Amino acid sequence: MRRVQVLLAVAAAALGYGAYLAFTAPLDVLQGEYTRMINIHVPTLWLAFLAFGITALGSVMYLIRRTARWDRLAASSAEIGVLFAVVGVFTGMVWGQAVWGQAWDWGDARLATTAVMIFVYVAYLVLRQSIADPEKRAKRSAILGIIAVIQVPLVYFSVYLVRTLHQTPSIRPDGATMPTEILVAMLVNVGAFTVLYVALLTGRMYVARLESERASERALAGEAVSNPRLSEIQDV
Amino acid sequence: MSLWKQSVEIARVDLLVESRLGDSLKIILPFAIIALMIFSLAFGSDLISIGNAGPGVFWTIAILFGMQIALRAAALETEPRRDLTALLGLDPAARFLGRSLSASLLLGGFMSVLFAAMLLLFNPVLPTGWLWPVATSLVLSTIGLAMLSTLAGEVTVGLRNRTSLASLIVAPLVIPIVVGASQVREAMDRSSGILIWILLLTTTDLVLLVAGVGLSRPLEEASR
Numbered sequence: 001m002r003r004v005q006v007l008l009a010v011a012a013a014a015l016g017y018g019a020y021l022a023f024t025a026p027l028d029v030l031q032g033e034y035t036r037m038i039n040i041h042v043p044t045l046w047l048a049f050l051a052f053g054i055t056a057l058g059s060v061m062y063l064i065r066r067t068a069r070w071d072r073l074a075a076s077s078a079e080i081g082v083l084f085a086v087v088g089v090f091t092g093m094v095w096g097q098a099v100w101g102q103a104w105d106w107g108d109a110r111l112a113t114t115a116v117m118i119f120v121y122v123a124y125l126v127l128r129q130s131i132a133d134p135e136k137r138a139k140r141s142a143i144l145g146i147i148a149v150i151q152v153p154l155v156y157f158s159v160y161l162v163r164t165l166h167q168t169p170s171i172r173p174d175g176a177t178m179p180t181e182i183l184v185a186m187l188v189n190v191g192a193f194t195v196l197y198v199a200l201l202t203g204r205m206y207v208a209r210l211e212s213e214r215a216s217e218r219a220l221a222g223e224a225v226s227n228p229r230l231s232e233i234q235d236v
Numbered sequence: 237m238s239l240w241k242q243s244v245e246i247a248r249v250d251l252l253v254e255s256r257l258g259d260s261l262k263i264i265l266p267f268a269i270i271a272l273m274i275f276s277l278a279f280g281s282d283l284i285s286i287g288n289a290g291p292g293v294f295w296t297i298a299i300l301f302g303m304q305i306a307l308r309a310a311a312l313e314t315e316p317r318r319d320l321t322a323l324l325g326l327d328p329a330a331r332f333l334g335r336s337l338s339a340s341l342l343l344g345g346f347m348s349v350l351f352a353a354m355l356l357l358f359n360p361v362l363p364t365g366w367l368w369p370v371a372t373s374l375v376l377s378t379i380g381l382a383m384l385s386t387l388a389g390e391v392t393v394g395l396r397n398r399t400s401l402a403s404l405i406v407a408p409l410v411i412p413i414v415v416g417a418s419q420v421r422e423a424m425d426r427s428s429g430i431l432i433w434i435l436l437l438t439t440t441d442l443v444l445l446v447a448g449v450g451l452s453r454p455l456e457e458a459s460r
Contacts, residue, residue: 063454119408126404130395139458140391143451144405147387150443154412161432162415 001206007199014192021185028182030099037095038186043193045088045114051081051197052121052152059145062138068212069205071138074145075128076204078121080197085118109158110166117151124148134212239330246326246334250309251341260305260342268301268346269353276357283359290358295418298347302378303385303406305346306339310389311398318460328452332386336448339382347374363424369434373420376437380413381406383444387451393459412440 022039058074092111093103106112124144131137159166178186237245254260275293279286321331351374354360362370388405392398416437423430 063451113411116408116411119404123401123404123408126397126401127391130392130397130401136458139454143387143455143458144391146451147409147444147447150440150447151409151411154415161436162419 004199004203004206007195007202011192011196011199014188014195018185018189018192021181021188025181025185026179031095034095034098035182037091038182039189041088041091041095042186043190044084044091046190047193047197048081048085048088048114048117049152049156050194051077051084051201052117052149054201055081055121055124055145056149059142062142063146068134068138071142072205072208072212073201074142075125076201076208078124078145079204080200082118082121082125084193084197085114085121089114089118108166109162110155113151113155113158117155120148120151134215239327239333242327242330243333243337246331247338247341250335250338253312254308254338254342259308260346264301264305265346265349268297268350271297271301272350272353272357286358287360290354290360291421292418293358294351294354295414298350299381299407299410299414301350302343302346302381303388303403303410305342306382306385307389307399307402307406309335309339310386310393310402313389313393315394315460318456322456322460328456329449332383332390332448332452332455335386335389336379336383339386340379343378343382344375347378363421366421366424369420369424369430372434373417373437376434376441377413377417380437380441380444381410383441383448384409384413387444387448387455390455390459412436416440 018039022036025036027033028035054077055074058070058072058077062070062074089111092114096105096108096111097103104111124141127144128137128141131140272293275289275297276286279289351370385402385406388402388409391405392402395401416433419433419436420430423433
């Protein structure tokens with residue numbers, strides 16, 4: 001628990017510095033104040049991709065090692081990934097409303113495929129909730145966790161595959177297509193949000209371990225304790 | 237018995253059960269055609285809009301109703317039947333392949349009839365030389381949908397909320413197939429290459445095949 005507190009403190013400090021850089025960086029002439037959205041939009045969606053990748057990794061490792069820790073990693077990462085993906089899509093919609101004139105554009109393949117990706121992981125979380133037996137739950141959700149990750153490359157490559165409003169990546173092997181101050185602020189925020197992700201993941205895994213311990217204690221008590229019969233009480 | 241023979245045998249039994257029950261032919265197919273008619277009625281008398289919307293409506297209905305056909309085989313799987321196949325020493329990969337094969341054949345028939353109905357009811361303007369590219373995209377998307385639905389059916393087998401949950405799993409994951417299949421015709425309209433979309437469909441099918449075969453043993457363990 002101490003580790004989570006330390007990570008959260010580091011994340012808060014990094015996010016504070018990231019916010020300072022975001023508000024002091026120059027603005028794009030056309031986008032104005034909405035330029036600053038990039039400091040939340042890009043980090044949250046990058047972390048959603050990372051989180052879903054970690055879910056797939058945890059799922060593969062669970063099927064190899066069969067230890068509950070990997071299952072907890074996969075499940076916790078999926079929950080946080082959904083949270084970050086929703087924030088990322090929402091900030092994209094706010095930006096789209098201001099810059100494109102509409103929040104949701106079917107011409108934007110990235111927006112549509114990202115929204116669909118969220119539903120894949122919502123289904124993953126619903127599947128977990130639907131199975132009471134921990135081992136069965138872990139095995140079935142590990143399988144879905146592996147299959148679900150096929151959506152991630154589709155979202156990434158959608159801007160190349162389909163005619164779309166969404167721009168292609170701004171950071172390329174031949175250099176960035178944005179001013180250095182904006183780029184630095186965005187990268188610092190990516191780092192800060194990544195620390196936040198690690199903190200949330202560690203905390204959620206800790207809570208998941210406590211939940212499974214409580215569930216197993218409940219099951220033990222349920223098997224050992226039964227209601228006393230009235231006749232037995234009278235005998236005493 | 238080789239893996240292929242086991243798969244064919246499973247597919248044969250699934251198709252036999254389906255031919256006796258006939259739900260796909262008697263219930264799901266007519267329901268899908270009615271859905272096509274409802275769509276065309278909902279568009280009013282704007283014949284140009286109806287014609288333009290035809291292929292899109294076809295894919296919407298084909299995916300939503302098609303997944304119900306593909307999920308049916310897993311729904312009929314009972315605990316004793318699973319125990320029996322396990323005791324017979326059946327390869328779990330053969331079960332996945334056989335089930336996907338039977339679902340592909342059923343879906344292939346379903347989609348062909350539905351496509352013919354769409355041509356009749358919506359009268360869309362199709363680009364010249366559309367038959368082979370569209371047929372190829374239909375076959376590839378049918379195989380992909382069948383494998384995806386088989387996987388979703390296996391993951392949710394025995395659950396109380398199985399029907400709705402399996403649909404929730406398949407619907408978003410089927411997006412690469414929908415995009416690939418619908419873009420084949422659009423690419424022909426634009427006179428651009430269709431190879432990339434055929435490649436997308438083939439890659440999706442291969443990924444699902446590898447995932448299905450590779451995960452078949454944990455799938456069998458998880459479903460018991």
